[in-house]
Amino acid sequence: MFANYLIGLREGLEAGLVVCILVAYLVRTGNRSKLPPIWLGVGIAVALSLSVGAVLQFGSAQLTFEAQEMLGGTLSIIAVALVTWMVFWMRRTARHLKAELHGKLDQALAIGTGALVATAFLAVGREGLETALFVWSAVQATDDGSRPLVGAVLGLATAVVLGWLFYRGALRINLAKFFTWTGALLVVVAAGVLAYGVHDLQEASILPGLDNRLFDISATIPPDSWYGTLLKGIFNFQPNPSVLQATFWALYLAPVLTLFLRPDRPDRPDRPDRTTATSATSPTAQAD
Template sequence: MLGQFVISLREGLEAVLLVAILVAYLKRSGRAEEVPYAYYGAIAALFTGFAAAFGAVAIYGGLEEEQKVLFEATASYLAVAVLTYMILWMAGKNVKEEVESKAKRKFLWGIALISFVFVVREVFETVLFLTPFAARDLHGTVLGAVGGISLAALMSFAIIKLEYKLSLRRFFYVTSVLLTFIASGLVGYGTHELVEFLEEKGYESWLFEKAYDLGFDESSPLHHKGIVGGVFAVLFGYSASMEWIRVFAQFGYLLVFLAAVNLKYGVLSVKKSREVKEVTE
């Protein structure tokens, strides 16, 4: 549930914050009559997202057991691809400037469209990211998503009230690091499911053999399906046993993209500090 909570918090914050900034900009620029259209677009995006979520659940429920394994593997890899792109894309973005630049033109349904695009993008990403989790734990995924989105809404309005004095950059950096761990876990889970599918098809390889096995059975709280291990499994990709190919894929991804996130935020910080220094001199 914690992994689902973090994903929903991050995506929910982006969606609600974008709409809140759009509304604040319209009010400050004397265009309060256009504010309802921003809400219309956001509401339409939510309904579209709910339809996508129900569609994903319906498709999964209608699959055979072998197809479900392949579906979970594919959904995990697809979620990782989009999640990775989103993490790296967000680094260096000035959210406030981007929203206000798009809202400068005055046309009512255009405001609704801007709001719709902002929100539906985040909703689709959230549905995509949560699909592998929902396939394993629908109840925990729903609770985590509701909790994350609720907190995101509170944080977004608090940020608007504080006039952006809170460090969004620091928030996105910390959550980017945590999401990188979650994404690496999805790489590992997707690889494990793919191995199961290939073995059922008769494929064999030394890469499919166990790299290690901690010896915990499923009744143990330290197993990756147990109470304690399950938390670490979602947040950090922990598993009581792993195939060699999963070790290479999961930890290879983690090392590469942890370095990429830190490099991206680090380089941007250095660049920003240099620009500030040049202006003050």
């Protein structure tokens, strides 16, 4: 449940900050009348994300066992690739995100209403589709009833509240540190989802070695115990992984986490101070 809460919070807050920047910029530049197209684009993006999640959940139930495992394994690997790209993209571009969105919004204002809808849809839709795919993969990996979905919904709800507080200027946090630590946790979660995807592909007989176990500590950490459930819910922990699962887990986690937590290179003197873009000021204040 915690892992899915983290996914919902992280992805939801990214989308929420984008919306805050777009809305604040329109309000500050005297274009409040252009807000409805922005909300229309956001609404379409949310509806599309929910539709994709529903198709994945209910459509996969109609497949054979082998097809379900193949689909689950393939989508889990795709979800890991998307989330990995997303956390590195946000780490690299967060300092320039506001200026980039303002530029796109100026172009959309010059073109017309349709461009405003498209700008909001593309900005939010990417996060929404990533969230739908990764949450679905994580829910399948934990196999813990409705609790993972509840966790994701709670995370999204928390992100909405935080986004509103940012916009109102009532909340100030260090966004750079927030995205760094949540990104690192997401990398750990993604490693577990990747191992689950490998397991699914093994069950679909696409990858070998399903019965070649690296270890089996099911007697020490029973999967149905409270601590076994907790470890599985947070880290997708499996007490009897195959050698191939553990290999993929380690080969992903070690280099990706190392690269992600590697300190940035110092900015050159002729570049703007990046702390201005990653400071904890509200989007409303930054839109001046």
